[in-house]
Amino acid sequence: MRLIPTAYLASYFLSTLGNSIAAIALPLIVLLTTGSALGAGTVAAATALPAVVAGLLMGVVIDRINRRTSSVVTDLVSAAAMAALPIVDAITGLTIGWFVLFGILGSIGDVPGITAREALLPAIVRHGAMSAERLIGLREMLGSVAFLIGPALAGLLVTLLDGSTVLWVTAGTSFLAAMVTLA
Secondary structure (H helix, E strand, O other), X not given: OOHHHHHHHHHHHHHHHHHHHHHHXXXXXXXXXXXXXXXXXXXXXXXXXXXXXXXXXXXXXXXXXXXHHHHHHHHHHHHHHHHHHHHHHXXXXXXXXXXXXXXXXXXXHHHHHHHHHHXXXXXXXXXXXXXXXXXXXXXXXXXXXXXXXXXXXXXXXXXXXXXXXXXXXXXXXXXXXXXXXXX
16 A cells, blocks of 8 residues: 555544544543533533534635645644643643633534545545545544544543543644644
């Protein structure tokens, strides 16, 4: 397999894995940090709505600027939002407000990032010497694996590591996805 499709698939997998870990880990960390089930639910709900709105509005932006750049920027936004939480935790301690703020900022990058990666597909097929059917099949398989192992990995990480450390892992997967796409 050539480098371009491999990088595309790796970036897709890393970004999807980070998103699926964060979707489970963030409410669990809120619950562990604050002891509030209502707070965990609030964070989960607060991060879902902006992702939908961003997905609707950002499609036009992605079409007007470079799709590769869009993919990199959205992954970097997600990485920065998740990395901000452990930094705030070290400085002032985390409250539900911090979780909601950075959860919303992180979710703003998720759906547009997926859209940008979808829009990259024709260029990857054109330059990657791989049929669209095979590339889509591999991408969907990797996405399914990421969605399958992400929640389990989130539970394992929350059990084994401090909540802030788990957030570094999710930030790291998004950052790596951005760097692979950039490369």
